Amino acid sequence: MWNIVGASVVGTSHSATGAPCQDFCAHRHVLIDGKSVVILALADGAGSAAHSDEGAAAAVEATLDALAILVADGEELGESAAFYVLDLAQARVRALADERSLSPRQFACTLLFAVISNDANMFVQVGDGAWAVKSHGRYHPATWPNRGEFANETYFITSPNWRTGFQFYSHPLSVDAVAGFTDGIQAVALRYADNAVHEPFIDPLVKVVAASGDSPSLQRPLVAFLSTESLNERTDDDKTLLIAARRKVHLLEWPTLTKAEMP
Template identity: 40%
Template sequence: MTWRVVATSAVGTSHTATGTACQDSCLAQVETDPAKPPLLTIFVADGAGSAPHGGTGAELAIEAATAFVGQHYTQAVEFALNDHWAVEFIQAVRAKIYAAADQQGAKARDYACTFLGVVASPFATLLMQIGDGGIVVDVGNGLEVPITPMAGEYANMTNFVTDENAIDVLAVAALPARPEKVAVFSDGIQRLALNMATSTAHAPFFTPFFTVLATATAAQEDHLQAELARFLQSPAVNERTDDDKTLALAYWVG
């Protein structure tokens, strides 16, 4: 029993034009232990373009999230995927970024980034989000968007995990079932993946990805990330967005 996963980020054409590196970071993996059920983790962070170290902040967020989950999975017999755990999780992410900023004599907002996370067992799913981007899941009822993507007070603004009120704006959704399908993405492809007027999943966008994940052989799995990167860098995508793009996917293969 496990999930098949793939995730990657691609630099946006606007960043390429200015010689700026990709400021998105992501991770998708399945923690395994013979004595425990598998645990799916998917994290996506998007560094703020206005923050001088936003890309580094995104990397630190992914590192902290991975360490937090890994520690709980290794040390705990079981743990509840609920609001309280989500708050502890985000506090750990914030602590790592704030510590890095202090060490460099910088401000935490210099490392501003959004953060989206999915942690799931075969029995439950926890979604966490601060900022824009989106999470799409299917826990048996078709593709859903349990958390409405966030916008800031003004146009083209959003919330960041480094904000003082990050815990207050943290959106959490706990679902009492395993996810059959998961997609997590940064705002670079948000308008391709969602029907923005209704904040619902644009199913035709996701169907090819989940079809590939469902039918991929073991030999093909190694090529999935390269194929996903090729899609994110394709003219068809770049014609519709010039921002950095991240897409992380999981499919339950039993």
């Protein structure tokens, strides 16, 4: 049983100029033959593209649709499955651009998605942001922010060179929790010096999600957290954080009977 919560919050530089939030995230929790499978996706629309907020939303929705079908059909999770999903996400964005007679570049976005079931998982990314995986109590960066040569350049699923920015990872052990985030969060969530996940940031948040008995109610607190001053001081970009954690099982506490009470 998984708890999942995610939110995208507009950055202060965007709210100053009236630009919309160009990040988007969504998830599905599906049951296949009685086993739960978690499907997660997030995207960051390019600041320089006029309709990238719509591009990000379309790419995420198409990704979830494609992954749900893939999982329902029992397809193996692997690189070819990842390319199939990306192909559909790109096609959806292109179709959106065609409908409006605009260039797909106007809908440019990064894309991150993940599938986690009991016996398999995959983490896929084109562009920056990252996936952090918690397995057996330890954190691993499943992917890493993918940049071009310059700090303000990345790869978008709509770019001709998107394959250069493609990352695929499958964790060999069972996964307890995952966190996916866009570039607005990466400088506080990752440690660049040794390419590690900054556990003191991620883990307390993951624990909140794991301990919750009612994860949908965490949505609003997550939005409030992502809007706090202490985060805004460190980034003025849009911020997305999507966390999925196995729910901690609270064993019911039965009253213990003293010997005298026993029948």
